[in-house]
Amino acid sequence: MLTFILLAILQTTIRARFEHPVRELLELTGIGVILIGAILLGARVIDRRPVSGFGLSFDREWWHSFAVGGLVATAINGGALVVSLGAGWATFVGVMRGSGDLSFVPAMGIVFAYIALAATWEEFILRGAMLKNLAEGSNGFVPRWMAVGLAVTLSTLVFAFLHGGKITHPSHYGYYLIAGLVLSGVYVLTGELALSIGFHVFYNFTQSAIFGLGHSQQTPELLAVDIVGPPRWIGEEGLVFVGFAILGGLVLIAYIHWRDGSLELNDRVTSYTER
Numbered sequence: 001m002l003t004f005i006l007l008a009i010l011q012t013t014i015r016a017r018f019e020h021p022v023r024e025l026l027e028l029t030g031i032g033v034i035l036i037g038a039i040l041l042g043a044r045v046i047d048r049r050p051v052s053g054f055g056l057s058f059d060r061e062w063w064h065s066f067a068v069g070g071l072v073a074t075a076i077n078g079g080a081l082v083v084s085l086g087a088g089w090a091t092f093v094g095v096m097r098g099s100g101d102l103s104f105v106p107a108m109g110i111v112f113a114y115i116a117l118a119a120t121w122e123e124f125i126l127r128g129a130m131l132k133n134l135a136e137g138s139n140g141f142v143p144r145w146m147a148v149g150l151a152v153t154l155s156t157l158v159f160a161f162l163h164g165g166k167i168t169h170p171s172h173y174g175y176y177l178i179a180g181l182v183l184s185g186v187y188v189l190t191g192e193l194a195l196s197i198g199f200h201v202f203y204n205f206t207q208s209a210i211f212g213l214g215h216s217q218q219t220p221e222l223l224a225v226d227i228v229g230p231p232r233w234i235g236e237e238g239l240v241f242v243g244f245a246i247l248g249g250l251v252l253i254a255y256i257h258w259r260d261g262s263l264e265l266n267d268r269v270t271s272y273t274e275r
Contacts, residue, residue: 003038003125007031020101024110031117035124042129053273054128055193062194068255069186069198074206076248080240081211081223089229089240090213097224107220111209119200122159126180127187127196131155132269135188139270148188148265156180166236175237175245182249189256191268199252207241 010030014023043051056062084090099107134151142150159180160173167173183196208214212221215236233239257263 003034003121006034007121010034024114028110028114028117031114031121035117035121038121039124047129047133049273053268054124054132055187055191055268056124056128057192057194062192065190065192065194066198069195069200069252070202072248072251072255073199073201073203074210076244076251077203077206077211077213079247080207080244081213081225083240084213084227084229084234085225087229087233089234090225090227092223092225094224095222097221098218099220104220108209108222111219112205115205115209116201119204120197122162123183123187123193123197123200126155126159127184128193130158131184131187135270136272144270145265148269151269152181152184152188156184159183172237175242178242178249179245182245182252185249186252186256188265188269189253189263190260191266195252195256199248203248213241 011027014026014030018026039051039054039056043049043054047053052058081090085092096104102110131151131154134154135148138147138150141147156177157180160176163176164173183200186195186199187193208221209219210222212223212225213227213234214221215227227234231238253263
């Protein structure tokens with residue numbers, strides 16, 4: 001709750017006083033400070049567990065999984081672009097567009113850092129902190145599978161609610177519910193945030209900044225396209241993105257099964273580890 005309040009104050013204050021590109025740099029710095037502060041405060045004062053207990057081990061295997069998540073997200077957004085172009089729902093209009101007052105490479109760097117911090121914050125708050133604490137707290141009162149299911153359901157509902165500002169029809173919540181289930185499912189099967197953070201960061205970044213398929217989030221675009229198809233298929237929560245989000249989740253689950261040899265709820269999700 002504290003991070004929500006701090007982020008709201010940060011954005012309101014900065015956007016009222018500063019213009020592009022200083023505004024983005026200040027917001028980026030502020031979000032980074034709030035994220036790091038939330039992780040350290042949660043670990044040392046609130047949960048009293050090591051940072052790795054949230055699923056942030058940052059070892060070699062962690063970064064390998066992060067990269068896998070990023071590659072899967074990039075591939076499915078590339079597939080969404082191919083389908084959109086092939087169906088005539090998007091038209092290619094150029095390359096390296098929309099960087100504004102900045103040159104293209106620095107603008108892309110700022111956008112990536114902004115998206116990476118925002119996505120990491122969501123994963124830490126909703127999966128690493130909320131989901132894990134809900135699962136730990138209810139485990140023992142109800143069967144373990146039920147505790148995890150309850151935690152996944154509640155954190156996914158909050159995830160969808162947080163994106164309500166983008167919703168123009170109640171049915172659009174389905175897209176965010178599916179995305180939340182994918183990210184939560186990956187977390188409870190691995191006990192780590194690596195795959196979910198990698199997937200979340202590169203899904204948001206490549207969809208808008210690389211393949212030009214962003215709607216509410218306007219960024220510089222490596223491949224610039226005009227969206228001309230029906231919103232039902234190619235809109236912010238269109239069926240193209242829904243389908244590829246599900247496909248991405250299935251690929252991630254297949255990777256976990258290949259890597260671990262099985263698909264089981266990870267003990268770290270319901271086990272408390274002291275500092």
